[in-house]
Amino acid sequence: MSKDILVCCDIMCLSKGAEEIADNLISASKDKNVNIKPLVKKVGCQGLCAKGPMVTIMPDNITYYQVQPEDAEDIIASLDREPVERLLHVNSDGKAVCTMQENEYYFMQKRIVLRNVGLIDPSVIDDYINQNGYKGLKKALSIKQKQVIKEIEISGLRGRSGTGFPVKVKWQGCYEAIGKTKYVICNGDEGDPGAFMDRSIMDGDPHSVLEGLIIAAYAVGANKGFLYIRDEYNTSIDRVQAAIEDARAKGFLGQNILGSGFDFDCEIVRAARAYVCGEETALIESIEGKTGMPRKKPPFPTNKGLWDKPTIVNNVETLANVPYILAKGGAEFAKIGVKSSTGTKVFSLVGKVKNPGLVEVPMGITLRQLIFDIGGGIKNGKFKCVQTGGPSGGFIPAKHLDLPIDFDALKASGSMMGSGGMIVMDDSTCMVELARYFLSFLAEESCGKCTPCREGLRCMLDILQRITKGEAEIEDLVILEDLAYASQASLCVLGATTANPVMTTLKYFRDEFEAHIKNKECPAGVCEALANE
Amino acid sequence: MESNERTIEEILNNFHPEDKYALAILHDIQKEYGYISSHSLKAVAKYLDTPISKIFSLATFYDAYSIEKKGRFVIQICNGTTCHAEGSQDILNEIEEALGIKAGETTSDGLFSIEIVHCFGTCAMAPVVACDNTYFGNIKKEQGKEIVKKYKEKVEI
Numbered sequence: 001m002s003k004d005i006l007v008c009c010d011i012m013c014l015s016k017g018a019e020e021i022a023d024n025l026i027s028a029s030k031d032k033n034v035n036i037k038p039l040v041k042k043v044g045c046q047g048l049c050a051k052g053p054m055v056t057i058m059p060d061n062i063t064y065y066q067v068q069p070e071d072a073e074d075i076i077a078s079l080d081r082e083p084v085e086r087l088l089h090v091n092s093d094g095k096a097v098c099t100m101q102e103n104e105y106y107f108m109q110k111r112i113v114l115r116n117v118g119l120i121d122p123s124v125i126d127d128y129i130n131q132n133g134y135k136g137l138k139k140a141l142s143i144k145q146k147q148v149i150k151e152i153e154i155s156g157l158r159g160r161s162g163t164g165f166p167v168k169v170k171w172q173g174c175y176e177a178i179g180k181t182k183y184v185i186c187n188g189d190e191g192d193p194g195a196f197m198d199r200s201i202m203d204g205d206p207h208s209v210l211e212g213l214i215i216a217a218y219a220v221g222a223n224k225g226f227l228y229i230r231d232e233y234n235t236s237i238d239r240v241q242a243a244i245e246d247a248r249a250k251g252f253l254g255q256n257i258l259g260s261g262f263d264f265d266c267e268i269v270r271a272a273r274a275y276v277c278g279e280e281t282a283l284i285e286s287i288e289g290k291t292g293m294p295r296k297k298p299p300f301p302t303n304k305g306l307w308d309k310p311t312i313v314n315n316v317e318t319l320a321n322v323p324y325i326l327a328k329g330g331a332e333f334a335k336i337g338v339k340s341s342t343g344t345k346v347f348s349l350v351g352k353v354k355n356p357g358l359v360e361v362p363m364g365i366t367l368r369q370l371i372f373d374i375g376g377g378i379k380n381g382k383f384k385c386v387q388t389g390g391p392s393g394g395f396i397p398a399k400h401l402d403l404p405i406d407f408d409a410l411k412a413s414g415s416m417m418g419s420g421g422m423i424v425m426d427d428s429t430c431m432v433e434l435a436r437y438f439l440s441f442l443a444e445e446s447c448g449k450c451t452p453c454r455e456g457l458r459c460m461l462d463i464l465q466r467i468t469k470g471e472a473e474i475e476d477l478v479i480l481e482d483l484a485y486a487s488q489a490s491l492c493v494l495g496a497t498t499a500n501p502v503m504t505t506l507k508y509f510r511d512e513f514e515a516h517i518k519n520k521e522c523p524a525g526v527c528e529a530l531a532n533e
Numbered sequence: 534m535e536s537n538e539r540t541i542e543e544i545l546n547n548f549h550p551e552d553k554y555a556l557a558i559l560h561d562i563q564k565e566y567g568y569i570s571s572h573s574l575k576a577v578a579k580y581l582d583t584p585i586s587k588i589f590s591l592a593t594f595y596d597a598y599s600i601e602k603k604g605r606f607v608i609q610i611c612n613g614t615t616c617h618a619e620g621s622q623d624i625l626n627e628i629e630e631a632l633g634i635k636a637g638e639t640t641s642d643g644l645f646s647i648e649i650v651h652c653f654g655t656c657a658m659a660p661v662v663a664c665d666n667t668y669f670g671n672i673k674k675e676q677g678k679e680i681v682k683k684y685k686e687k688v689e690i
Contacts, residue, residue, distance in 0.1 A: 348656055
């Protein structure tokens, strides 16, 4: 019987020696006394980064955690024997478990977007094809464009980049737009600090994104596409580039794709580190070779986008859902999650939780389940809040922990789903300092086009800096709120939401602001200027 | 060492002279020389038949480019939200002290630069420092200095 050993070689496991583990496994398996010769594969993120490096044996479905290079011989020797007990996961009830499914970290998870991540060799297209890869594309090409869009409508898929805009509306708009030349763009400029979902997808399963993009192109009638990928993501760029070349060689890209008469090709554009380029019109400007400054809307990109042609921009995770929807049917997808937010959401669950890592859960589970049941709760100290939606998202305090994870419920709480970064804070975090941190990030990244964002952020940052130094007056809070209100007048969604971190901290943690101003003290003991008072 | 560098013309000739390649050209120049010199700016503007002010604005708008020469080793300290909450400021202070320069500066021997990065997307091992495509996670006190030492030794070899 042949066995596969899947070694997680995502950046985080690599930094803990995954490469050496893979090499040792290969050399250990060459020993002539070894009966079973396994195939060692370097795969993408298997999820529980806190317990990496992770190694999984297939088809036995045994996963080992915190593997060291010295463990290789024991793992190889165990292939026709009992599992290596010391490397198994131990659940909170004290029981050691072999499979990932039995590990409490994965109990509530459902892998749709991450269906292949951590299971296939991302650099081998046949691995993807063997997991039903490009089946969604075949299905799409066998039906009319309108029917593809209908499937997406039935699925209820909403954009995963943050706002939750219905994907069908964009596709329909672009399909109906007049013009022979149309474009599709994959937004891989994952700019929210604390988020690595899109990186993990591109690194671990690049073809799922590419297949989604080809289907999108067919649906709207585009013959050319771009993948705009974050400059910092070297591995993603290499993997997607290799995927494009392999897909072209197999006839999934190029002229007359799979004999359907449909032509499509795409290329990567390397982004250049500007947060604002995550906004779709700024991204379009950037692909055109300009500074990334958002355009006014309308006209929407679906009518007038890249080089003024009808264009859709979808993010990585959104596109990775598309092949699944086409292959399984929109109705099947819509069964997952809740009515207004179907499917799953991938999160990078990080910060002060016991089990930081990459998770994918059905929409509708609560924040409490995500943070405490999956994340294992807080490492040390007490839960204070969770930050969602990136720098222009917001903070959700303990009293809202039972909110379900869906686009509308999170928005109603004053935060937003965002792209999926979920950063958990404990009581050692000073909310005022954190709000200052976000403002300094946003002030630096503001493209400078609109006054309320450009100047407003600087003024707000100045106030926050004075508060953290104990130099502010209580009246400053009123000015802060006024400026926060005014920033909504900015052109783009990033500008209009820049004040979210300030608004939500003021809403939920006003007492901390007041403690800094009135008592000149920092309750969390973070702000240095107030430390010894 | 200098003789191995590609000339600006060699870089430019890999691209069609179209505006959409401006970013890609600048990426290649940045990678080759460690910065975008005024000579490069002029050459790109001429090649793309566009005002130099436009190329200058690209080179200064995007953080991926620098108009000042970077060191041979760029030590990148992540200051994403998670790293920030996990104490990236202390690591930055430690590395600044070890190299005797501030973030954004380059040592006078041209060997080291310090750069603050918004997020590497490796937050599960925050705080993170990277250099030369190697990532160091879960950095504790004193480890910042060790990283500097490690690269200083590399220079000596």
